[in-house]
Amino acid sequence: MKLCFNQATTLENSNLYKDLEYCEKHGYDFIEIRTMDKLPEYLKKHSIDELVKFFQTHHIKPLAFNALVFFNNRDQKGYKEIIQEFNELMELAGKLGVKYVVAVPLITEEKILKQDIKTSCVNVLKELSDIAAPCGIKIALEFIGHPQATVNTFGQAYEIIQSVNRDNVGLVLDCFHFHAMGSRLEDLKKADGSKIFILHINDTEDFPIGFLRDEDRVWPGHGSIDLDGILSALKEIGFSEVVSVELFRQEYYKLDAEEVIKTAKETTVKVVSKYFDLQPV
Template sequence: MKLCFNEATTLENSNLEKDLEICEANGYDYIEIRSVDKLPEYLKTHTLDDLADYFASHHIKPLALNALIYFNNRDKEGHDAIIQEFREMMAICGKIGAKYVVAVPLMAPDKILRKDIKASSIAVLEELSDIAKPHGVKIAVEFIGHPECTINTFEDAYDIVQSVNRDNVGLVFDSFHFHAMGSNIENLKNADGSKIFLFHIDDTEDFQIGILTDDDRVWPGYGAINLGAHISTLQTLGYSGAVSVELFRPEYYKLTPEETIRKAKETTISVVSKYFNR
């Protein structure tokens, strides 16, 4: 299995240029680029051609743009903005060679009926699928394990993706989000493995289901998640994509980016190597 670095892991102590340099030195195969902050920061002093040239001349490659945020249940203005942003992402993917865009569902403090969430999500994902198809880019929907997220369980996300039924629309399987709202491992075991595009590995402190937040994440293997069950199930389903380490731990941001990136690799490989060869 190829190793990927998600830039959230150094959100507050590094930038894209440093992340690339350190990940390359540590043998990472891929990077998930934070399109919401680190990429715009990079483009203040560099160009997309600079970034494309870097990937062309180094081992590390771009896996995904992370992320198209709050894609569903928007008003017309919000929807139009999402579509425009996604079109711009297609141009970026084409330039640098990224194959996926992560799509994050709406966080909604006000209640929305599940049927309305599903209907909106399907309609938008079908529209995005049509836009992405000629670019050869796939959309990976990431359910968020938080009560206010409109798609917060594996079961709901999988149902939506199955209903869309497009080859270029699938899921991000994130161990933290799967655990955080109590998604069922048996439902994962019965899933179509071809619909899982990306695997985010992380762990968490042992707080109650339903109140976990990103700050609770810890190094893979240092927390309460049964990562072995997740990884072995993905293996059985035929998953052969990258494993991308994604943490948001405030205390880890106090480390140097070199320390963070090195530790992220060590802990991820320690867990994953029991099931997959590097």
């Protein structure tokens, strides 16, 4: 299994340039690039060609663009904007060698029937699949463990990608989101491991289902998530691709960015290495 860094972990105390330098120094294999803030910030002072050259001359590589946000159940204007944004991401992904685009479902206070959510997700993901296929890029649907997220459990997300039924459409399994809305290990154990493209590793403070928010995340192994149960289930179904550490904790944003990146690796390796071999750089 390869080790990846998600830029949310240093969202407020670093930038893409620093993240790349520190991740290279501390032996990460991949990085998930935040397209809504960190990539545009980088491109204000650097060119895309500089970023291409960096990846060509260093060990670390780009794993995913994170993220195409609120892709489903949009009005016609919003739908057109999503398709346009995705096409722009394809162009950049092709230049950089990005493997995946993470797709995040709509979060809304509007009450939408589950069947309407599924229909929208399936239709849009099929269209994105058609766009991405010639580029050799895959789409990873990330369910969000929040009561107002339209797709908020593993079981619901897995049913959607089964209906899409495309080789280049799968899932992100984020341990926090899995725990936060009570996703079931039984559902994970019945899944096809090849349909899980990325594992987001993290942990959380022990709040009830429905009350957890991203800022409650803590270092892997320092919280209440049944990481052993999730990791053993993933091993059982044949997943062994990439583990990406993703935290959003305000307390950690006050630390030096290199310290966060180093600690994130150490805590991740300690938890994950009980079940998977993390290949040394």
